[in-house]
Amino acid sequence: MIRTNAFGTRVALAAGLALSVTLAQAADAEKGRQKADQVCAACHGKDGNTPIDPSYPRLAGQAADYLYVALKGYKNETRKNAIMAGMAKPLTDADMKNLAAYYASLPGSLRVKR
Numbered sequence: 635m636i637r638t639n640a641f642g643t644r645v646a647l648a649a650g651l652a653l654s655v656t657l658a659q660a661a662d663a664e665k666g667r668q669k670a671d672q673v674c675a676a677c678h679g680k681d682g683n684t685p686i687d688p689s690y691p692r693l694a695g696q697a698a699d700y701l702y703v704a705l706k707g708y709k710n711e712t713r714k715n716a717i718m719a720g721m722a723k724p725l726t727d728a729d730m731k732n733l734a735a736y737y738a739s740l741p742g743s744l745r746v747k748r
């Protein structure tokens with residue numbers, strides 16, 4: 635059921651805000667860095683910007699929410715990729731938040747920061 639009114643919009647906005655605050659508070663980029671160095675750097679590069687193959691995505695500077703959702707997708711197989719499924723399966727929810735926060739904090743080469 636979709637019923638739009640000012641109140642509903644405000645509730646949805648508040649819920650969205652609460653979610654991103656939770657994500658920001660729960661994430662520990664330093665823990666993410668440790669895991670990234672051990673596991674992810676092998677393919678995505680130590681800086682998240684120098685993947686070992688040009689078809690492997692750059693993670694540095696991507697939005698934390700996006701990276702988190704991507705990892706969750708690989709874990710529950712709504713996003714299908716054999717390599718990343720294997721990588722995401724052992725990750726906990728906290729691991730994924732930490733990794734997302736870490737890669738989001740790195741300077742990306744994908745877009746010009748103004």
Ligand code: HEC
Pocket residue numbers: 669670673674675676677678689690691692693696701702704705714715717718721722733
């Ligand atoms: C064996 C190589 C390999 C390792 C190790 C690896 N990845 Fe990946 N990763 C890939 C490939 C290949 C893709 C592209 C998959 C696709 O097309 O969906 C990818 C995609 C991703 C994406 C989606 C990026 C986007 O722009 O949509 C994220 C996020 C990601 N990896 C995070 C990680 C994290 C975090 C780790 C460490 C826990 C990791 N990867 C380890 C190969 C690897």
